[in-house]
Amino acid sequence: MTASIQAQGRSAISWRDTLRRATPALGTGPFFAYTLIFLLIPTAIVVIGAFQDNSGRFSLSNIAALGTGPVLDSFMQSLVLSAVTAVIGGVVGSVLAYAVATAGPDTATRRVVTSASSVLAQFGGVMLAFAFIATVGSNGIVTQALHTVAGVQTTGSWLYTVPGLILVYSYFQIPLMVIIFLPAVDGIRPEWREASESLGGSTWAYWRHVAGPILAVPFAGSLLLLFANAFAAYATAAALITQSNPLVPLQISGAITNEVNVTGGGVAKALALGMVVVVAIVMGAYAILQRRAARWLK
Amino acid sequence: MVEVTTATKTLGTRSHEDGRPARRPRMRRTARARAQARFRWVVVSLVMLFFLIPIVSMALFSFRFPLSGKWTLSAWKDVADLAALAASDPSTYGPLWDGLLNSLVLVVLTVAIMLFLLTPTMIWVRLRVKPLSRLLEFICLLPLTIPAIVLVVGLAPVYRIVSTVLSTATIWLCFVYVVLVLPYAYRALDAGLGAIDLRTLSEAARSLGAGWGRIMFRIVFPNIRGAVVSASFISVALVLGEFTVAELLARQNLQTGIFLVSQSSGQLAVAMSLAALLFAFLLLLVLSLVTGRSRRRGWKGI
Numbered sequence: 395m396t397a398s399i400q401a402q403g404r405s406a407i408s409w410r411d412t413l414r415r416a417t418p419a420l421g422t423g424p425f426f427a428y429t430l431i432f433l434l435i436p437t438a439i440v441v442i443g444a445f446q447d448n449s450g451r452f453s454l455s456n457i458a459a460l461g462t463g464p465v466l467d468s469f470m471q472s473l474v475l476s477a478v479t480a481v482i483g484g485v486v487g488s489v490l491a492y493a494v495a496t497a498g499p500d501t502a503t504r505r506v507v508t509s510a511s512s513v514l515a516q517f518g519g520v521m522l523a524f525a526f527i528a529t530v531g532s533n534g535i536v537t538q539a540l541h542t543v544a545g546v547q548t549t550g551s552w553l554y555t556v557p558g559l560i561l562v563y564s565y566f567q568i569p570l571m572v573i574i575f576l577p578a579v580d581g582i583r584p585e586w587r588e589a590s591e592s593l594g595g596s597t598w599a600y601w602r603h604v605a606g607p608i609l610a611v612p613f614a615g616s617l618l619l620l621f622a623n624a625f626a627a628y629a630t631a632a633a634l635i636t637q638s639n640p641l642v643p644l645q646i647s648g649a650i651t652n653e654v655n656v657t658g659g660g661v662a663k664a665l666a667l668g669m670v671v672v673v674a675i676v677m678g679a680y681a682i683l684q685r686r687a688a689r690w691l692k
Numbered sequence: 693m694v695e696v697t698t699a700t701k702t703l704g705t706r707s708h709e710d711g712r713p714a715r716r717p718r719m720r721r722t723a724r725a726r727a728q729a730r731f732r733w734v735v736v737s738l739v740m741l742f743f744l745i746p747i748v749s750m751a752l753f754s755f756r757f758p759l760s761g762k763w764t765l766s767a768w769k770d771v772a773d774l775a776a777l778a779a780s781d782p783s784t785y786g787p788l789w790d791g792l793l794n795s796l797v798l799v800v801l802t803v804a805i806m807l808f809l810l811t812p813t814m815i816w817v818r819l820r821v822k823p824l825s826r827l828l829e830f831i832c833l834l835p836l837t838i839p840a841i842v843l844v845v846g847l848a849p850v851y852r853i854v855s856t857v858l859s860t861a862t863i864w865l866c867f868v869y870v871v872l873v874l875p876y877a878y879r880a881l882d883a884g885l886g887a888i889d890l891r892t893l894s895e896a897a898r899s900l901g902a903g904w905g906r907i908m909f910r911i912v913f914p915n916i917r918g919a920v921v922s923a924s925f926i927s928v929a930l931v932l933g934e935f936t937v938a939e940l941l942a943r944q945n946l947q948t949g950i951f952l953v954s955q956s957s958g959q960l961a962v963a964m965s966l967a968a969l970l971f972a973f974l975l976l977l978v979l980s981l982v983t984g985r986s987r988r989r990g991w992k993g994i
Contacts, residue, residue: 418820425813429831433871436846437838486739493735496728503736513972514743516929520947521965525746528753528962535749626839629935633951643841647940666842677837
């Protein structure tokens with residue numbers, strides 16, 4: 395009998411112990427409740443809704459709608475646009491980052507370029523669209539200058555197509571690359587170059603065997619981040635292209651505004667799920683690369 | 693680092709004794725510095741030109757009638773008189789003025805909720821609930837994987853409830869804006885908290901009798917001021933530039949206002965965009981002054 399009382403006492407203590415240890419976790423309650431409502435539930439609505447028909451039953455019809463011509467085209471165009479602007483932004487941005495890094499840590503060049511980059515990387519959307527309309531649109535400053543100086547007449551209508559978007563997206567992709575790639579370039583020590591040269595290595599040998607391999611992993615990671623950034627962008631394209639829906643985000647907004655019934659929106663959810671899958675794959679690959687890069691740049 | 697340089701030196705002399713036609717290291721270094729300076733100058737000016745041309749074009753566009761080519765201040769006068777214009781002609785200028793006011797309120801609300809929700813949670817998790825730190829990080833970085841356009845699709849039902857509980861006013865978009873800024877704010881605050889000795893600070897404070905509220909707001913907050921400022925800055929920039937969620941949930945903020953007014957007055961829309969961009973630049977300048985000063989003080993303290 396004493397044994398059972400003891401056991402009871404011990405279980406009560408351990409139960410109280412667990413409770414005591416779990417109490418601090420309650421302090422995180424407000425945060426997790428908030429993100430549950432405004433992040434996790436909306437995500438769940440998209441994922442579950444993609445597999446439901448209008449009456450809420452399980453259905454693959456929304457997913458099947460992804461296989462239709464215009465949707466497939468929009469995915470293709472979005473992927474191409476994101477890949478091309480990621481490469482342009484990645485190459486130009488990394489060259490700029492390297493140029494800035496050679497200037498030394500506390501110089502005016504570096505301060506100007508980094509602060510300009512951190513503002514311009516956020517400068518997307520409607521304002522960016524207007525900036526380019528004012529530059530190369532039909533009445534744009536560059537368009538008019540070309541006309542008066544060189545006699546070249548352009549309508550600027552190419553700005554409102556996917557090739558035009560490549561130019562516009564580059565405007566925020568290049569600064570973003572500078573911000574995320576600069577820390578990696580800063581990790582390169584001048585001593586390594588000197589060591590390579592004293593061993594008789596040429597500039598090419600230094601880039602091929604020393605700096606190149608070290609920067610390759612963070613470079614690839616940055617490209618993935620740029621890709622995801624362009625793929626997710628909506629506002630810039632929406633402000634420029636109003637007649638058709640050549641990109642996935644534009645297809646989604648078209649699907650939202652076209653579906654009159656309240657319970658519907660299944661196609662929009664399927665499209666959104668498709669976007670999440672693409673971005674999740676890209677970000678997953680980025681996380682893996684990031685872990686590898688961290689080994690080098692300590 | 694010292695070891696590397698000595699190694700370089702010995703290796704350097706050896707190759708010289710071998711009779712290799714290598715130049716002396718110092719000469720090589722100055723030659724390379726000169727080549728790098730030339731390269732830097734070319735690259736930086738070319739890219740800066742690309743960055744500047746659209747902004748200069750915006751400025752010129754806002755001062756110049758597109759067809760006649762005459763110079764004018766009318767667009768900037770409209771920006772200055774926006775309140776009066778919105779009162780006299782609400783159908784044209786109303787959305788822009790209302791959107792501007794809404795965006796300013798949204799900025800304040802978003803930064804406030806972000807700071808009071810995220811910072812105490814991050815401090816608390818670091819000090820008392822270490823096992824939850826991975827989950828916290830995962831949730832904070834999750835919005836990077838879920839584009840705003842995707843979030844909007846799932847948010848429509850949530851905001852239908854918000855509309856009945858609170859109202860359909862634009863300012864309640866602050867709830868979703870907090871989610872959008874979460875990854876950037878988390879990174880800034882995480883860097884700030886990682887740079888201080890949080891455990892020692894809090895234990896010292898507690899042994900002197902401070903409660904948790906006092907520790908968070910009187911002791912930790914002042915120590916991570918730089919991180920708090922940069923988390924707030926990125927939130928301000930993001931909220932002022934937000935278009936996707938507001939447009940698709942049919943709310944009116946600065947960007948939807950600019951978009952609407954562009955259909956009647958392109959010049960005003962461009963002038964307004966430029967003003968918003970300059971405001972962001974100014975904010976960044978203030979930020980770099982604030983954080984720069986606190987860092988310098990930190991060094992002096994050591």
